[in-house]
Amino acid sequence: MSFKVPEDIAIGLEEELGRKFLERIWGKSPTYTCVIGNTETAKIPGLSAAGANPEACDFTPAADMELLFFGKCKCMDGVPVTPDGIPTPGIVTMSAIKLTSMPIFVVNGGLKVRPHVPFFDVDGSPGEDIRTGRAVKDPEKCFDRAVLAGRNLAKISDYLVVAESIPGGTTTALGVLTALGYDATGKVSSTLPANPHSLKNQIVQEGLKANGVGKDGFRNDPMAAIEAVGDPMMAPAAGLVAGAAESVPVIMAGGTQMAAVLAVVKGMDSSALKNVALGTTRWIMKDNTSDLRDLVSQIGKVPILSANLNFSTSRYDGLKIYETGLVKEGVGAGGSTIAAIAQSEGRITARTMLDEIEKNYARLVSRR
Amino acid sequence: MSFKVPEDIAIGLEEELGRKFLERIWGKSPTYTCVIGNTETAKIPGLSAAGANPEACDFTPAADMELLFFGKCKCMDGVPVTPDGIPTPGIVTMSAIKLTSMPIFVVNGGLKVRPHVPFFDVDGSPGEDIRTGRAVKDPEKCFDRAVLAGRNLAKISDYLVVAESIPGGTTTALGVLTALGYDATGKVSSTLPANPHSLKNQIVQEGLKANGVGKDGFRNDPMAAIEAVGDPMMAPAAGLVAGAAESVPVIMAGGTQMAAVLAVVKGMDSSALKNVALGTTRWIMKDNTSDLRDLVSQIGKVPILSANLNFSTSRYDGLKIYETGLVKEGVGAGGSTIAAIAQSEGRITARTMLDEIEKNYARLVSRR
Numbered sequence: 001m002s003f004k005v006p007e008d009i010a011i012g013l014e015e016e017l018g019r020k021f022l023e024r025i026w027g028k029s030p031t032y033t034c035v036i037g038n039t040e041t042a043k044i045p046g047l048s049a050a051g052a053n054p055e056a057c058d059f060t061p062a063a064d065m066e067l068l069f070f071g072k073c074k075c076m077d078g079v080p081v082t083p084d085g086i087p088t089p090g091i092v093t094m095s096a097i098k099l100t101s102m103p104i105f106v107v108n109g110g111l112k113v114r115p116h117v118p119f120f121d122v123d124g125s126p127g128e129d130i131r132t133g134r135a136v137k138d139p140e141k142c143f144d145r146a147v148l149a150g151r152n153l154a155k156i157s158d159y160l161v162v163a164e165s166i167p168g169g170t171t172t173a174l175g176v177l178t179a180l181g182y183d184a185t186g187k188v189s190s191t192l193p194a195n196p197h198s199l200k201n202q203i204v205q206e207g208l209k210a211n212g213v214g215k216d217g218f219r220n221d222p223m224a225a226i227e228a229v230g231d232p233m234m235a236p237a238a239g240l241v242a243g244a245a246e247s248v249p250v251i252m253a254g255g256t257q258m259a260a261v262l263a264v265v266k267g268m269d270s271s272a273l274k275n276v277a278l279g280t281t282r283w284i285m286k287d288n289t290s291d292l293r294d295l296v297s298q299i300g301k302v303p304i305l306s307a308n309l310n311f312s313t314s315r316y317d318g319l320k321i322y323e324t325g326l327v328k329e330g331v332g333a334g335g336s337t338i339a340a341i342a343q344s345e346g347r348i349t350a351r352t353m354l355d356e357i358e359k360n361y362a363r364l365v366s367r368r
Numbered sequence: 369m370s371f372k373v374p375e376d377i378a379i380g381l382e383e384e385l386g387r388k389f390l391e392r393i394w395g396k397s398p399t400y401t402c403v404i405g406n407t408e409t410a411k412i413p414g415l416s417a418a419g420a421n422p423e424a425c426d427f428t429p430a431a432d433m434e435l436l437f438f439g440k441c442k443c444m445d446g447v448p449v450t451p452d453g454i455p456t457p458g459i460v461t462m463s464a465i466k467l468t469s470m471p472i473f474v475v476n477g478g479l480k481v482r483p484h485v486p487f488f489d490v491d492g493s494p495g496e497d498i499r500t501g502r503a504v505k506d507p508e509k510c511f512d513r514a515v516l517a518g519r520n521l522a523k524i525s526d527y528l529v530v531a532e533s534i535p536g537g538t539t540t541a542l543g544v545l546t547a548l549g550y551d552a553t554g555k556v557s558s559t560l561p562a563n564p565h566s567l568k569n570q571i572v573q574e575g576l577k578a579n580g581v582g583k584d585g586f587r588n589d590p591m592a593a594i595e596a597v598g599d600p601m602m603a604p605a606a607g608l609v610a611g612a613a614e615s616v617p618v619i620m621a622g623g624t625q626m627a628a629v630l631a632v633v634k635g636m637d638s639s640a641l642k643n644v645a646l647g648t649t650r651w652i653m654k655d656n657t658s659d660l661r662d663l664v665s666q667i668g669k670v671p672i673l674s675a676n677l678n679f680s681t682s683r684y685d686g687l688k689i690y691e692t693g694l695v696k697e698g699v700g701a702g703g704s705t706i707a708a709i710a711q712s713e714g715r716i717t718a719r720t721m722l723d724e725i726e727k728n729y730a731r732l733v734s735r736r
Contacts (some may be wrong), residue, residue: 031524069516103523108489118517121476121489147485148437155471156399156524 008308008350009338012285013278013293018303021277022342024249028158032093032102033240034068034332035164036061036119036144037109037232039127039135042168044200048169049191049326053084057167060196062115064090064165064331065106068097072364074116074133079364082191086321087223087365092309092333093163095356096340099348103135105153106239107146109166110232121198122146124234130175130229131203133210139235143268146236150243160244161279161339163200163332164255164261165232173260175204175229179218180263182298189290191327197289204229208342222267233257238264245275251305252276253335255284255328259295266299279335283328307337308350314360319354376676376718380653381646381661382717386671389645390710392617398707400461400470401608402436402700403514403532404429404487405477405600407495407503410536417559417694418535418696420451424521425535430483432458432533433474434701436465440732442484447732450559454689457649460701461531463724464708467716470529473521475514475532478504478600488515490604498543498597499571501578505596507603511636514604518611524694526632527617529707530608531646531700532625534601541628543572543597547586548631550666556624557658559695563658572597589636601625606632613643619673620644621703623696624654627663634667638718646672647703651696675705676718684729687722 003023005011011018039062043048043054050057060080061089063073067090071286073079080088084239097104106117110124124143125137153160166172170188177184186197218225226234237252238261242249250272252258258278265272284292285306296302311319340348371391373379379386406429409415409421418425428448431441435458441447448456465472474485478492481693490513492514499599521528534540545552554565579596586593594602605620606629612618613633618640626646633640652660653674664670679687690696708716 029524086644101523103520105520114489114491116513118475118488118490119511120486121481121482122486145484145486152471153524155469156397157666321602 002295006220006341006346008341010306010308012306013296013305014301014303017301018277018305021249022304025159025342027345029343030102030159030161031153031157032097032161032336033105033107035066035107035109035233035237035240036065036111037166038112038164039168039172040129041171041229044203046196048168049082053136058112060167061111061165062113064088065115065117067094069117082327083212084326086327087318087361088331088334089251089327089329089333090331091360092357093331095334095353095360096336100340101342101358107236109142109236120149124232124236127232130172130207131210133207133228135228136230136232140223142240143223143235145304146239147243150240151246154244155247157248157299159249161251161253161332161335162237162240163335164233164257165331166236167229169231169233169257171200171203172229172231173257176225176234176260177209177210177263178204179225179229180222180267181219182263184295187291187295189284189287189328193326195289222264231259234261234264237261238268240275241265241276242269242272245272250276251279251335251339253279253332255280256290256292256295259292262296262302263299271299273302276302278302279338280304280306281329282306282308282310282332283325287325287328305336306339309349309353314354314358316358318365319361374709374714376698376709378674378676380665380672380674382669382671385669386645386673389617389671393527395713398470398527398529399521399525399709400416400465400529400704401475401603402433402679403475403477403601403608404433404479405492405495405534406480407534407536407540407599408497409539412571413538413614414564415471416452416536418516427516428535429479429533430481432456433483433485434471435462437485443481450695452694453686454695455686455729456699457695457697457701458699459728460725461486461699461704463728465703467724468708468711472565474688475604477604488517492600492604495600498540498575499578499666501575501596503596504594504598504600509589509609512601515611518608519614522612522616525616528612529619529621529700529703530605531703532601532623533699534599535601535653537601537625539568539571540597540599541625542568543575544602544628545595545663546572547576547593547597548590548635549587550631552663555659556653556665557655557696561694563657590632601628606631606636608610609633609644610637610640613640618644619647619703619707621700623645623648624658624660624663625678630664630670631667641668641670644670646670647706648674649674649697649702650674650678653691655693655696674704675702677721678718678735680724682726684726686733687726687729
């Protein structure tokens with residue numbers, strides 16, 4: 001009897017590989033990891049939702065991790081929200097974690113604000129504005145250490161979920177994808193109502209120019225690309241994936257930012273690609289201001305799985321607003337939902353996830 | 369058929385509990401963890417072997433961890449040695465890890481020199497000289513974070529080995545045991561040929577006096593005891609143990625320093641004691657300048673297991689010297705050997721361990 005893909009998971013690319021990947025993780029216990037960091041790029045006005053409140057965005061990744069460990073944030077009141085008041089997708093991830101008890105491991109890629117939780121240190125530093133062309137300090141060191149962490153976690157894990165939380169990360173994703181020679185213009189996503197593609201492009205070009213390496217100079221050097229126009233999440237995330245994928249499957253949980261990490265993984269160790277899938281949300285897949293499918297297909301034969309999260313029937317306006325597509329992904333919301341569905345062999349559904357999310361949302365947000 | 373204790377593991381206390389503990393971990397896969405830190409206490413002249421070369425001792429814990437990950441040290445040439453030229457017991461641990469492939473997780477309790485490996489950060493700081501009576505900053509924060517790390521590791525581990533590497537740690541062990549009301553005078557071990565018990569005692573008394581809390585003031589407050597006269601390894605090690613022991617067995621891998629950690633665990637969460645065993649070496653058990661058996665029996669009904677490592681037949685003088693009892697334990701040498709024997713269901717023996725240790729010793733040390 002062949003494996004049947006559950007209705008709450010869609011395969012957006014590489015149908016057959018996606019089905020096989022799901023079959024391999026079906027009933028298995030995921031180990032959730034999240035690489036967090038900060039980049040000054042997030043504070044460039046008009047570039048991202050984070051830019052509207054530059055100081056607050058330094059706290060977002062730390063607050064997201066506290067939400068996962070404690071069910072509430074410690075370094076700030078309430079939870080991270082966009083300027084439009086949309087709560088962090090960390091609420092989705094937290095709900096998947098609560099339903100499954102999956103273990104949580106945080107990696108500090110380079111933070112300005114550190115969470116009140118234990119985390120792996122890989123000797124990373126916060127990222128600079130990519131317009132400097134010197135965005136990240138020594139990404140290769142962080143990559144190498146994360147490879148070791150990934151290998152060690154893989155020894156005791158059925159498989160890994162590797163997620164991220166870093167405000168401003170879609171612009172750095174455009175930067176690294178562009179530096180590595182992919183056609184990413186107009187294809188990375190945004191949390192702003194109007195995706196500012198031309199501004200992002202201009203900033204990336206400014207960074208590449210400031211770095212001084214000529215066109216094609218980064219093609220075979222993902223670490224140099226990150227150093228120039230990337231962010232401090234990327235190298236550790238790629239290292240975790242590469243280290244773990246030597247022996248177990250890995251869900252790379254994210255949207256277009258994870259496509260950039262995938263491009264880095266491919267450049268560092270292309271054999272890892274056979275053990276990975278992108279895991280994301282329906283909101284990313286239906287976004288017509290970005291194109292994850294195109295980005296991933298440029299990189300390699302890697303399936304995209306998406307969780308059919310649908311908040312249109314939610315009784316909370318703050319969740320319904322996810323259907324506008326402003327916030328689409330983050331903190332591994334999609335990948336952790338897929339992991340929860342797979343671990344429970346389908347007993348957890350998009351509907352039971354929404355119930356749990358509403359419960360947590362009500363507790364965390366509505367009473368503020 | 370009742371479980372037979374292998375001949376290379378001796379039970380030094382609580383025979384029946386020890387047998388049951390061994391039976392529970394037999395054939396299971398250990399997760400090795402090590403909490404490392406530095407304390408200025410190590411630099412007090414005459415107190416410890418580390419004190420003979422104060423700057424070098426800052427590097428020891430970091431170098432030990434690099435040895436485990438890479439089979440060689442990165443932050444120094446060669447390997448850590450005592451002033452007498454005895455190589456670190458990290459070589460024993462490294463050999464156990466190589467034979468079993470057990471995963472390694474390092475916790476930075478508070479370091480002056482950070483290893484070139486990934487490690488858990490629990491927001492610890494290096495420790496001060498305990499004569500100040502203000503030895504460790506906010507140990508409770510580190511304890512709490514380590515509890516979370518221990519719980520998460522336990523979710524994906526059959527059981528944990530919790531080891532330590534911190535020069536000067538036997539004096540701080542005396543400090544905390546004394547502060548908690550145990551009779552530890554003359555009972556902690558040393559790497560000096562003549563265990564300087566009276567100097568250690570004098571230093572502990574000086575610290576307790578400087579702290580200003582009266583006699584018995586620490587009895588029910590292990591965190592205050594560490595803050596006054598402990599070291600930065602203790603709270604995270606106790607936290608890891610307490611967090612993991614909620615759900616899985618834990619080998620507390622060490623000598624009299626681990627007795628101090630055990631006292632801390634008992635004071636924070638006495639229910640954890642039912643899931644732990646001390647795991648150490650034959651050299652600790654036969655040392656007549658210290659008394660681990662007495663210390664542990666004062667604390668609670670916890671078995672002591674010891675690995676019958678015997679280097680008297682080694683072809684290397686640098687290993688034979690272990691039989692003089694100068695270096696007896698550290699980096700979880702005994703506990704990781706026990707874990708290797710148990711994982712292999714006895715196929716790994718003290719003899720096969722020595723073969724592996726000699727191989728590594730020859731590569732690392734003899735050619736220097």
